[in-house]
Amino acid sequence: MKNILITAGPTRERIDPVRFISNRSSGKMGYALAKIAQKADFNVTLISGPVAIPPPEGVTLVKVESATEMECEVRNFAKFADIIIMAAAIADYRPKFITNSKIKKTDGNMMLELERTTDILGELRSSQTEVKLKDELILVGFAAETEDLIKNAKDKLNKKHLDWIVANDISRTDAGFQSDHNEVTMISKKGDLIEIPLQSKEKIAEIILNYIIQKEGEE
Ligand code: CTP
Numbered sequence: 001m002k003n004i005l006i007t008a009g010p011t012r013e014r015i016d017p018v019r020f021i022s023n024r025s026s027g028k029m030g031y032a033l034a035k036i037a038q039k040a041d042f043n044v045t046l047i048s049g050p051v052a053i054p055p056p057e058g059v060t061l062v063k064v065e066s067a068t069e070m071e072c073e074v075r076n077f078a079k080f081a082d083i084i085i086m087a088a089a090i091a092d093y094r095p096k097f098i099t100n101s102k103i104k105k106t107d108g109n110m111m112l113e114l115e116r117t118t119d120i121l122g123e124l125r126s127s128q129t130e131v132k133l134k135d136e137l138i139l140v141g142f143a144a145e146t147e148d149l150i151k152n153a154k155d156k157l158n159k160k161h162l163d164w165i166v167a168n169d170i171s172r173t174d175a176g177f178q179s180d181h182n183e184v185t186m187i188s189k190k191g192d193l194i195e196i197p198l199q200s201k202e203k204i205a206e207i208i209l210n211y212i213i214q215k216e217g218e219e
């Protein structure tokens with residue numbers, strides 16, 4: 001049985017005990033992928049930020065909050081994976097200082113200093129991580145873009161040393177972030193460019209997984 005690692009949902013970066021920075025990711029695309037992979041007889045590990053949807057039956061759910069926790073869990077499971085699909089919307093910045101007591105307001109403005117988080121996907125295949133990945137690992141990312149969709153997605157495919165990237169236009173209101181539907185373009189490092197028209201995230205998940213399995217099996 002093959003192992004697939006899927007990440008989903010947003011991360012939350014704490015500011016103080018009552019506040020955090022997050023994003024609008026619903027987790028639906030990642031959860032749909034986990035459900036389809038489980039049905040396709042994969043051994044599924046789903047690492048998820050805080051979402052409002054139940055996990056698909058039969059998957060191993062690992063709950064995380066912050067980008068740091070996500071990084072730690074991805075590193076734990078990555079070495080076992082035959083396929084990794086990073087659908088999570090991971091924060092690129094977190095507050096530099098977290099206070100243990102609630103920040104009280106003053107009359108003036110306030111500045112919040114942010115520091116970079118790790119590019120978890122970007123570092124998996126780079127020398128900066130000691131995680132020993134399987135040689136035959138298929139590494140898949142998502143590109144969340146509001147402009148220059150294909151160009152930006154191709155840049156991420158190359159920069160993060162991926163086998164596939166799923167380009168996702170998040171400026172649309174009828175698809176993508178929070179919607180039950182999506183329309184995406186899959187791009188492979190070998191030059192495949194596959195447009196998947198608007199349909200349910202579950203159907204999209206099925207098509208994505210089928211392409212990956214079929215195309216990688218052609219070698
Ligand atoms: N990603 C990651 N770690 C981060 C940020 C993103 O592993 N700290 C992963 C996402 O899960 C996704 C891919 O990288 O699979 C691309 O994420 P995206 O938010 O589209 O791009 P960024 O790399 O964050 O670049 P930018 O925000 O500048 O578009």
